[in-house]
Amino acid sequence: MRGVRQITANLYQISVGGASAFLVVEDMITVIDAGRRRSGPRILECIRDLGRSPEEISHIVSTHYHLDHIGGIAHLQAASAGRVAVHRSEVPFVQGGKPLPSPFRNPLLAFLMSPLVRLARPPRFSVDLCLQDGDMFEPLGGMEVVHTPGHTPGSISLYFSREGLLIAGDALAVRRGSLQLPSRWFTSDMAQAKESVRRLAGLDFEVLCLSHFPPLLKNASKDLRCFAENLH
Ligand SMILES: [Zn+2]
Ligand SMILES: [Zn+2]
Helix, strand or coil: CCCEEEEECCEEEEEECCEEEEEEECCCEEEECCCCCCCHHHHHHHHHHCCCCHHHEEEEECCCCCHHHHCCHHHHHHHCCCEEEEEHHHHHHHHCCCCCCCCCCCHHHHHHHHHHHHHCCCCCCCCCEEECCCCEECHHHCEEEEECCCCCCCCEEEEECCCCEEECCCCCEEECCEEECCCCCCCCCHHHHHHHHHHHCCCCCCEEEECCEEEECCCHHHHHHHHHHCCC
16 A cells, blocks of 8 residues: 555554554554644545455554644544543644644744635544543553654653553654654743653654654654663
C-alpha cells in the first residue's frame, strides 16, 4: 500500500496530510492521530486494505491538537464506535469551547497565515476519554500515556513498554539523520519541550515513531539518551 509503512507486526504508519496516522492492529484497532481535515477517508481505506473494518476501531487517540493531527478525527468518529481520547488540557480546544490556537508561534506569521489556518481548521469532535499522565490502555500488552508538554501544552507520547516502542508525536524531530528538538516555529514552550525530551530519555524502547519522520528502528532509546545528555 502506498504511503503505508508496517513498523512492527501490529503497527502501521500511514502518511496523511504531511503528518502520520498510526494504526495498532490487534483484535481491535487503535488509531493514533488522524492527519488533516480530509484525511479520515484515507485512514479508513487503509484499514479496509488490511482486511479489517472501521467497526473494529476501539480508540482514536490524539497526540496533540495541531490541525495536521486531529483533522480526520471527526470523520473517524462518525464512521466507527471508536472512543476519542485527548489529553485533558486540550479537550476544550478540540470540542470548540475555546478557539484552537494557531500552530505558528511567531505573532506576525500567525497573523499572515490565519486565512490558511482557518481553511484548514479541523471539524470539532466530542471527547470520550480525558487523558492524563500514567493512564494505561490495552494495546500491545500495555499502552501508557506520558504527558510530554512543550510542543503544545497537552502533547502526549504513547509508551508500549512490553513492545519496546514509543510513539512521541511531535515531541521530537529528526534533522540530518539525528534526533532534534521539535521545530521552534510550531512549539509553544521550548524549555518544557526539553524537559519532556529528558523524561522520554528515561524510558527503555527499541523503536521510536515520530509523526513527521520515518521511525528509528534500532536502539532508539540509546540514541535519545545521547541526545538528551547533550541538551542545554
Ligand atoms: Zn504539532
Ligand atoms: Zn505535526
